[in-house]
Amino acid sequence: MSVKTHVPIDKDFLISNVLxxxxxxxxxxVQKAMKFVRRxxxxxxxxxxxTGSCGLISGAGDTLDEAKKYLSDRNIRAEIVETGCTGFxxxxxxxxxxxxxxxxxxxxxxxxxxxxxxxxGMFNSMLPGDHALGQYKNPSSExxxxxxxxxxxxxxxxxxxxxxxxxxxxxxxxxxxxxxxGGYRPYIKTIRNYTHEEVCDxxxxxxxxxxxxxxxxxxxxxxxxxAVIADQRYLLCNxxxxxxxxFANRAMIESDPHRLLEGxxxxxxxxxxxxxxxxxxxxxxxxxxxxxxxxxxxxxxGLLGHNVYDSGFNIDVILRKGPGAFVxxxxxxxISSIEGKRGMPRPKPPYPAVYGLFGKPTVVNxxxxxxxxxxxxENGPDWFNAIGNASARGTKILVLSxxxxxxxxxxxxxxxxxxxxxxxxxxxxxENKRFKAVQIGGPSGGFLTLENIDVSYDFDSLSSxxxxxxxxxxxxxxxxxxxxxxxxxxxxxxxxxxxGKCIPCREGTRRMLEVYENITKRPVDENRHNTLERFKxxxxxENLAGVIKDTxxxxxxxxxxxxxxxxxxxxxxxxxxxxxxxKCDAGVCKELRLFYIDVDKCTGCTVCAPxxxxxxxxxxxxxxxxxxxxxxxxxxxxYEVCKFNAIxxx
Amino acid sequence: MDKRTSAIxxxxxxxxxxxxxxxxxxxxxxxxxxxxxxxxxxxxxxxLPSSKIYGLATFYNQFRFEARGQFHVRFCHGTxxxxxxxxxxxRELEKKLHIKPGQTTRDGMFSxxxxxxxxxxxxxxxxxxNEVYHTKLTSNDIKEIIDSYIQGEE
Numbered sequence: 001m002s003v004k005t006h007v008p009i010d011k012d013f014l015i016s017n018v019l020x021x022x023x024x025x026x027x028x029x030v031q032k033a034m035k036f037v038r039r040x041x042x043x044x045x046x047x048x049x050x051t052g053s054c055g056l057i058s059g060a061g062d063t064l065d066e067a068k069k070y071l072s073d074r075n076i077r078a079e080i081v082e083t084g085c086t087g088f089x090x091x092x093x094x095x096x097x098x099x100x101x102x103x104x105x106x107x108x109x110x111x112x113x114x115x116x117x118x119x120x121g122m123f124n125s126m127l128p129g130d131h132a133l134g135q136y137k138n139p140s141s142e143x144x145x146x147x148x149x150x151x152x153x154x155x156x157x158x159x160x161x162x163x164x165x166x167x168x169x170x171x172x173x174x175x176x177x178x179x180x181x182g183g184y185r186p187y188i189k190t191i192r193n194y195t196h197e198e199v200c201d202x203x204x205x206x207x208x209x210x211x212x213x214x215x216x217x218x219x220x221x222x223x224x225x226x227a228v229i230a231d232q233r234y235l236l237c238n239x240x241x242x243x244x245x246x247f248a249n250r251a252m253i254e255s256d257p258h259r260l261l262e263g264x265x266x267x268x269x270x271x272x273x274x275x276x277x278x279x280x281x282x283x284x285x286x287x288x289x290x291x292x293x294x295x296x297x298x299x300x301x302g303l304l305g306h307n308v309y310d311s312g313f314n315i316d317v318i319l320r321k322g323p324g325a326f327v328x329x330x331x332x333x334x335i336s337s338i339e340g341k342r343g344m345p346r347p348k349p350p351y352p353a354v355y356g357l358f359g360k361p362t363v364v365n366x367x368x369x370x371x372x373x374x375x376x377x378e379n380g381p382d383w384f385n386a387i388g389n390a391s392a393r394g395t396k397i398l399v400l401s402x403x404x405x406x407x408x409x410x411x412x413x414x415x416x417x418x419x420x421x422x423x424x425x426x427x428x429x430x431e432n433k434r435f436k437a438v439q440i441g442g443p444s445g446g447f448l449t450l451e452n453i454d455v456s457y458d459f460d461s462l463s464s465x466x467x468x469x470x471x472x473x474x475x476x477x478x479x480x481x482x483x484x485x486x487x488x489x490x491x492x493x494x495x496x497x498x499x500g501k502c503i504p505c506r507e508g509t510r511r512m513l514e515v516y517e518n519i520t521k522r523p524v525d526e527n528r529h530n531t532l533e534r535f536k537x538x539x540x541x542e543n544l545a546g547v548i549k550d551t552x553x554x555x556x557x558x559x560x561x562x563x564x565x566x567x568x569x570x571x572x573x574x575x576x577x578x579x580x581x582x583k584c585d586a587g588v589c590k591e592l593r594l595f596y597i598d599v600d601k602c603t604g605c606t607v608c609a610p611x612x613x614x615x616x617x618x619x620x621x622x623x624x625x626x627x628x629x630x631x632x633x634x635x636x637x638x639y640e641v642c643k644f645n646a647i648x649x650x
Numbered sequence: 651m652d653k654r655t656s657a658i659x660x661x662x663x664x665x666x667x668x669x670x671x672x673x674x675x676x677x678x679x680x681x682x683x684x685x686x687x688x689x690x691x692x693x694x695x696x697x698l699p700s701s702k703i704y705g706l707a708t709f710y711n712q713f714r715f716e717a718r719g720q721f722h723v724r725f726c727h728g729t730x731x732x733x734x735x736x737x738x739x740x741r742e743l744e745k746k747l748h749i750k751p752g753q754t755t756r757d758g759m760f761s762x763x764x765x766x767x768x769x770x771x772x773x774x775x776x777x778x779x780n781e782v783y784h785t786k787l788t789s790n791d792i793k794e795i796i797d798s799y800i801q802g803e804e
Contacts, residue, residue: 057770057783090772245729247769282675282712283765321675324711326766340670342709401730401771408772439729475729489732493766499709640790 009033011301014179019188019301020309037180038170039098040138045078045123047071048096048104050168052085052254053247053286058092062112067095070119084255086168087409088155091133094168097122103143106133106150155406158425160387162395163371164411167255172290175297178258184303186377187262191269191311196226199270203373206381207393211368212238212329213441213470213555215392215459218369225271225353228361233273236338236357236364237264239280239287240322240329243442244493246473248397249367251409253280253287256371257294263370265303265315266377271363274314279334282321291319326443326497330554331356331364333499344499345554368397368472389415392458400426402475403433414458418448421457422476434479437570441470443490444559446566447483466566468559482588483571484578488516490563498556505557508548512564515541519578520589522634538579542568593634593649599624601646608638608647651691654680659695670696674707682718711764716754719761721799723747725777728767736775738789740764743777746796759803760796 017030026034035041047067051060067080086094091108095115098104099122107118108131121128127144134150135143150156161167170177178184190199204219225233237260241249253260260278268276280288295317298304306314320338327333328343335357337343356362372394376384388394392414398421401407405427412421422428422438429435437447446467448455455461462469477486495509515537526534545561545568552558568575578584584592597617602624609617609625616632619625627638627647639647658676662669670692677688684707693700707713725743727736744750747760754761770776773785777795784795 053768054770054772057768057773057776057785089770092772242766244727244732244767245771247767250769321672323671323675323713324766325709337671338668340667340706342706399771401774402733442729473729475733477733481733486729486733489729489737 009037009176014176015301018179019184022185022189022192034180035140037176039081039177041140042079042098042100044100045076046081046098047078047119048081048083048098048168050085050092050094051082052251053284054085054089054251055092055094056286059111060093063093063095063110063115066112066115067119070116076123081171082173083168083170084166084172085251085409087164087251087411088133088406089409090405090407094133096168099125101141103138103141104136105144105147106135107131108133154424154427155408155410158412158416158420159410160395160413161411162375162387163252163259163368163397164255164409166259167251170256172255172257173293175258175294175301178256182378183258183374184262184301186374187266187303188309190266190377191308191313196270196272197223199266200226202381203270203376206376206384207388208369208372208376208384209392209394209459210366211372211396211472212366213444213468215469218365221353221363221365222267222270224351225361225363228354230361232275232358232360233271234357234360234362235264235268235271235273235276236331236334236352236362237276237278237367237370238329238331238334238364239278239284239367240334241367241471242281242322242324242326242329243471243473245401245439245475246399246442246471248399248409248472250281250284250287252367252371252397253284254290257287257290258298259371259374260367261291261294261298261317263373264317265298266373267363267365267370268315268317269313271361274316276315276317277320277338277357278317279320279322279328279338282323288319288321295319325499326493327499327554327556330556333554334364335362342499344501345556347553388413389456389458391415391460396457396469396472398457398472398474400474400476402439403429403478403481404476405430412457415456415461418455418457419453421474422453426476429476429478436477436479436481437483439475439477439486439563440473441468441562442473443494444468444555444562445470445473446562447570449570451570466562466569468562480586480588482584482586483567483574484516484520484584485586485588487563487567488513488520491516491560494556494560498560502551502553502557504548504551505553505560508544508552509557509560511537512541512544512548512561515544519575520584520591522582522591535579538575587649590636591634593636594629595627595632595634595636595639595647595649597625597627598646598648601644603644603646605643607641607643611637611641613637652687655688655691659692665696667696667698670698670703670706671710674703674713678713683714683716685715714752714761714763716752716761717758719754720759720803721779722761722763723777723779724763724765724768726765726768726770726775728769728771728774730771731767731774731776734774735788739775739777739787739792742789742792743796746792759800 049064093110095110096104096106118128132147135147200219200222208218209215264276322328325343328337330345331352333343333345352362385393395411395413397411399409437449452465455465491513495513498505498509500506518534545564548561604622614631614633616628617625689700689703693703751762751764775787776785
């Protein structure tokens with residue numbers, strides 16, 4: 001059985017000795033106790049298993065069961081701790097082991113089958129080095145030989161972990177561990193020492209910009225809402241992340257829910273409200289569970305509720321589950337969704353900061369923005385202001401995915417070069433393939449190519465390259481990816497998710513999708529009128545994109561043409577190849593593929609001919625067959641069934 | 651009224667419009683989909699016409715109007731999955747099951763759902779069948795996976 005190993009430190013101890021003790025340095029014995037809570041020192045071995053969503057999909061659930069079985073079968077006195085995600089997705093399932101007096105070691109790809117081998121080795125003090133990813137630096141314990149430090153691995157070397165400080169380190173379901181790592185003290189300090197205006201000032205001074213993509217100064221936004229005279233105000237946290245390819249917010253909540261909660265509470269205090277909503281996507285089951293637990297615990301600790309620690313501040317946090325609409329990421333759409341209506345945006349002004357939820361002043365902030373708040377009050381606005389470059393302050397969480405070696409979630413100071421992110425942190429494109437482009441910011445973002453990849457990652461530099469930062473998704477494309485197909489995919493997504501309120505977005509995005517469908521379709525039996533339509537569509541594409549951008553009602557529509565414009569800017573060659581040559585070099589646009597049969601290799605086995613849905617393969621038995629180009633639809637079935645590799649793509 | 655529905659409605663004593671989405675979510679959690687009866691009942695409770703409720707429910711991707719299949723197949727169509735060939739997988743699934751996303755097969759065995767991103771891009775493309783994930787798929791795997799579920803049932 002697993003046994004709790006840390007010193008029993010109860011709620012009252014933490015409240016009176018840590019939370020309410022606002023001296024800059026805690027007494028030595030309290031600090032020592034906190035080390036045990038944070039598990040920097042342990043009395044018995046601890047096995048940490050990352051059970052965030054990406055870990056669970058990779059099989060961490062089985063690993064967890066196996067670990068429990070392993071310990072109970074062998075009667076070993078050790079503790080199992082479920083942690084969130086470390087951010088290094090391609091190494092999941094990650095298991096970390098900490099022996100008393102020794103540094104914590106992380107192991108990669110630990111499936112249920114591999115776990116007994118690793119634990120056998122660790123409990124006999126023989127480190128299974130081949131499976132180790134790295135060890136954590138810890139001055140109070142002895143380090144392992146020949147194991148690199150986690151911080152020195154290429155994936156971690158450029159990172160500056162401030163929001164991700166606790167990721168994978170602490171148990172996200174434990175408020176004690178969050179408090180022991182400094183949490184909720186900034187909150188108590190804030191409500192005891194600062195007025196609402198001072199809080200807004202500090203945040204404005206720190207230079208924190210909204211991380212949802214807009215880049216508006218957070219402190220300024222709060223001031224506007226605070227200045228409006230109203231009997232009730234609302235704070236809204238946008239956790240309705242539904243970008244395809246962006247899941248950083250989910251991981252933030254799963255790995256460190258209390259940090260977000262603390263940020264939400266401080267923000268609510270700043271604008272002088274007693275009610276905060278967190279609008280979270282309903283698909284995120286684990287994140288919702290974590291957040292519900294966190295809210296319950298905060299209530300038990302008296303951090304939420306009426307008259308918090310005699311400060312006169314009342315606060316209640318309500319969780320709302322978003323039923324899945326991309327447009328609800330837009331603030332006015334989210335407000336109408338909470339009001340129980342269709343999530344449709346409305347024209348601004350009036351801005352929500354003046355007229356928002358139920359007609360009251362409302363501040364809408366992103367998960368990442370709010371998670372930044374506790375650290376600003378812990379370390380001061382100047383500390384925050386010093387991170388980043390001249391035009392943008394702080395750090396940003398990014399998701400690296402696509403055709404890249406190191407997949408994962410990273411946190412880097414704003415202003416880091418995109419090139420370094422891909423080739424140092426991400427370690428480039430796998431299988432020695434050629435890097436083609438990186439898509440930044442999801443369906444509202446754009447592309448960067450090898451030529452302009454040297455740009456720094458911040459709001460201004462990216463927008464000068466025609467790229468919108470968005471939620472922080474970064475999808476790398478290699479030589480086998482087709483730009484046209486990727487843009488078509490985004491257009492398909494956007495036109496499905498368009499709410500339909502304003503015409504430019506509803507009709508325009510659909511027309512753009514049609515243009516892309518036309519140029520990726522093979523013109524079987526195309527008459528002259530269709531050909532004319534196809535070319536007219538392409539010629540009008542840029543014009544149409546401009547109209548949609550200028551006239552759409554909300555951010556979704558205004559940013560919808562971004563992938564189109566950005567791809568037209570950098571990949572004109574790819575367009576011409578699709579339109580004039582009618583082929584797709586990457587071989588992705590299926591209908592443009594042309595198959596032919598190698599006469600020397602074809603034995604006339606007749607396997608392919610009956611399988612062809614278009615009856616485009618003709619020939620006689622035991623003689624080479626032929627494909628009739630005009631009939632071929634490019635489905636590729638013949639290519640898949642041929643046993644002699646006689647069919648190839650032109 | 652069904653006991654389960656009335657238990658859900660009792661959780662929202664104020665019965666304001668802003669309770670509508672949470673009520674529908676609870677009903678879907680309980681029954682797996684929104685039936686005509688439950689929509690009418692919610693309408694009576696909140697004093698809203700059914701048309702308004704349908705108008706809202708069809709707007710959001712999450713609500714279903716057909717019962718879930720015995721095996722609920724969710725496929726990820728995020729950007730990363732797309733560049734790794736998810737489109738072929740989707741086409742293969744639709745061809746194999748003869749249904750579109752949001753629908754259920756006639757025998758009630760399979761239902762399909764499209765998800766914007768599951769957040770496991772390193773394992774793309776992937777599908778989730780009930781609680782089991784099938785990762786790094788190629789279009790050839792789909793037939794085997796679906797057949798294995800059909801056989802497991804027989």
